[in-house]
Structure formats: structure tokens, C-alpha cells
Amino acid sequence: MTATTRYSQAGDEFLFVELNEEMTLEAFFRSISITQRLRDMALPGIIEICPANASYQVRYNPDVISAGQLQETLEGLDRDVAAQQVRTLETRVIEVPVLYNDPWTHETLMRFRDHHQDPSATDLEYAARINGYDSVDAFIEAHSATPWFVSMVGFVAGLPFMYQMVPRERQIQVPKYLRPRTDTPKQTVGIGGCFSVIYSVRGAGGYQMFGVTPMPIYDPEGDQPHIDDSMIFFRPGDIVKHRAIDREEYDALLSAAEKGDFKPRVASFTFDLDAFSQDPDGYARRVKEVLYEH
Template sequence: MFTLPETRFDFGGDEYIYAEISRDMSAESNFKALAIVNELRKRNIPGIIEIVPSNASYLVRYNPEIIPARDLLDYLKDIDITKSNPAELNLSVRMVEIPVWYDDPITREYSRRFKSRHQEPDISNFEFAMKVNGFREKEAFIEAHTRMPYLITMVGFLPGTAWGFPLGLHPQEIIQVPKYLSPRTDTPRQAVGVGGAFTVVYPVNGPGSYQLIGISAVPVYDNEKRLVDLEDTYFLARPGDIWKYRSVDEREYSRIVEEVKQGTYRYRMKYIEFSPQEYVTKGKVYIRELMEGF
């Protein structure tokens, strides 16, 4: 039977316990981190102040005057044992569509502005991502990036930034791109970037070092709460979400942007029960089954 990695625990001063499931990123390690974090929140253990999941780890902040460190560690180890079998880790998550205008003029302009910080200053970020992944045709690269969905493994950095790790692909199929040699001092809001194997949508203007391959037509952060789907939160992303990128042309991009401005846009999404066990055993086939009709 396949089991997930054993977790390593470390104390961070008097108020933190850091739990490292794996040093190598994998969807399976993130499933375990999400399941443990969800269970911790359900138990509502007195003394726990904050729980933060990451790619293949999680951090717990606690009040040592309410719960001794060793008692909390015993709780964590007990939960860890119960969450090491993928068959026990079913997750209720959302699948969310993100419409993207690939190789758009906005991110091409940012490629030009910050070319002095780039490995290959004479080509755009999009062309660089194509080149390092062996693509000669723009359409083939876009098809590869939109073919399978991305698991939101963590949220952080700029407000609402969500890291998406591709699901259902063999390592050689995953688009991977090195980051800028030196970070940009500015990135356009809603730009789509790739760094390593991760894809992000920049929620606001700010610094960044991921290669820019397109721009999202929809916000992932809405401080004005204009949209129905974001009326209870500022942020679109939740750890455990599954995002599916869809290529749109300039005309559709402009139409969606206008709907967002008017406050009438509704995100295309559906709620699913995700089985890490089926993912482990069936891989790409299971992901395609989940995507049917979406």
C-alpha cells in the first residue's frame, strides 16, 4: 500500500512548530498537509493561534501558556499518523476556471521594460518559456499549459497570490521555467507567471520574478467586493482549489473585463470530492474524469 512521507517536526522559538512532510514538492505531500490542517481546525485545540499550510509542510503558531509545546507535538504526531494513508484523505474542493489571454501586449511590454534583469533580454518571457520547454509553436505551448488543471498548494507573498502545481502529468510533461536573474520591481495586476513548475496569477501590481506568459481576464483579489463570488472574501484562492486555465483571445478578454467592471461576472466553478487515493493510482485518467463537463 502506498503511504505518504513521514513528517519531520521542528520547534521555532517558543510559539511555533514547523512540520515538514517532504523537501521535494509533490501533490501527494500537499494533500497530506491540507488534510492535517483541516483536521487541526476541526478539533479547535485550545492554545492554537494560527495554522498555515504550505507546499509540502505547515506551520502552527500556539500560546505556550495555554498548551505546552510537547502536548501540542503529541497532537500533531497523532493526526499525522491518521493522515498518512491516501485512502483516508478525501478532500472537498472547488474547480475554478481562469480565462487567460496568452502572449498579450501588456506582459510583452513588461518583458521589454525589465529585459536587463532577464537571461535572454532579446526575447519576451513567453518566447523564453516556449524555448526552454522545447516548443516551436505558440499554440502548442498554450495547449500544454491549459491541458491539465493546477492544484493550489499555498497562498501568500502578495495578498492572494496562489501557487498552482500541475496535476496528472509525468515530470517530463510539466512546463518548468527558471525565474528572472534579478526580480522585476513591478508586475502588472493579474499577470500570469511561471516559475519552476508553479503557475501564479499576480493579484496586485508589485515585484516579481516569474516569467510572464499572459494576463488573466478575472481578478484573484477584489478589495472592492464587486463580484458575487467574492462577496465573503477578498481572495479567490483557497488551498486545495484546482484551477483550470482557459485560453481566450483579445475580444473575449475585453468582454470578460467589462463584465468584471460592471460586477456581473460569475466565476465558472464546481465543487468536487477529490480522492488522493484515486489520484495516486490513476493519475491523469482520474484528473480527466474530474474535468468532464467543465
């Protein structure tokens, strides 16, 4: 356990653990590593484990395990993670096809220009400009070329928050809308702050909208074979590689999804935090190679 870790009781059944006030890849790695170890322990009395960007929360049954016993267990797991000589994480790499600059998010964003920082530009144009890219195409390439870590899933069921795997000075960052929209198309891909997301359902939202994916990520009806009984496809720790597609491929993949025939490209992967830190660009290439080797 480091000096930055804070344990807080959240009602009678929850323990909230803040690992760091700053959201970093190091803090996220600790969160996912500790919670994976806790899950593997299958400790009696643990009901639910929810990792996040620089924190996590555990729901427990106080009649089976006390808050003190749970905190002691978590402190031990934190020490184990801190003592790791090789900092690795068993995960998977997932390709997400994206139709950028699509007609549906474009129609939506035009309805809400009075909610936006720059009513004269589209979300893509605004994001490209404030991040120093000379064109929308260059911005799309930057968003799709690098891998993204799924750091948490939530807000609405199945929605992944993704953290870009590049040095901090190169991270894409775009503020949310000045006022939230009352509409966002299902499976919209966008960014708010430094996090990219995929909206799992149609509804309100405030993140900048860049495109849509035909890939089902939330399946309450049980129609998608690639999604298990949890109804949610993404898991914290997943690594996402976006791939820009055209309208023809989007329509074909959407048709497959509607028939329950969508098959995402997925590869097992061992993420090494130190190897990534030493060569982020080389590591991004390796992630892509692993994905397309399968």
C-alpha cells in the same frame, strides 16, 4: 508520522512542520489533509493554520495550548492521514480565463529584457523552447490543458502557487528572471520553477509572464460577490483549470469584473490521490468534465 517529518519551534507562538524535503503531490496531500483535519477540530488556542507545498505552520496561543500538546495532536493527525485506505480530499475546481500573449505583460517584459536569460525572446518563446515545445501555441495548450493544484496562497495577499497535475517528467519548468522586475501587471499569469502563479496585485516579480486573467482574486474593497470577507478567493487544495480566451472575451469579462458582476465557473469535487496517480491524463479529463457539467 513518517521518519521525514520534522517539528520546529518558530518563536513563542509558531510550530513549523516539514513533511518532506522534496516538493511532491504526495507531500502536499499530507499537508492539506492534516491541516484540514486540524481546522475541523476547532482546537482551543489555535490562531492560524498555513499549509504549504511540503510543510505547514500553525500559530497558537501558548497560554491555552502548549507546544508539546500541539505537536502530539499533529503527530496523531499525521498517523491518521497515513493510515487512510481511501486518500480523498473535498475541494473545488475553478476555471480561470487567461488572455495569453497579452499586450500588457508583453510591454512589461520588453522593458526588462536585460534581466532575462534570453533577451532576444519573449517569456513565452523562451518557456516554449526550453520545455521542448515547437511553438508558443503548443506551450499555451500544455499550460491550459492540464489542471493545477493550489498548494499554498501567500507571498503577497491572495497570490496562489499552483502545482501542475501531471507526471513529474512532463511538468513545465521555467527558471525565474535572472534579476527581479520592479513591475508586474495585476493578475498576471506566469511560472517560476515548477509553480504557476497569478499575481494578485501590481508590483515587483521574477516569474516568467505568459498572460493576464480578468478574474478578480483579491478584493480588499469588498466589491466582488464571489470573494468572501477574507478578501482572498483561492484556498490551498483548490484545483485550477486555465482556459485560453481572446481579447474580445477578455474585455467583456473585465467589464463585468469592474461592475462587480464577475461569476467564476466553480464546481465541487472529491479529489482521489490514488485514482489520479493511476491515470493522470484520464483524471485531467474528468476534472474538466466536472467543471463543465455545472
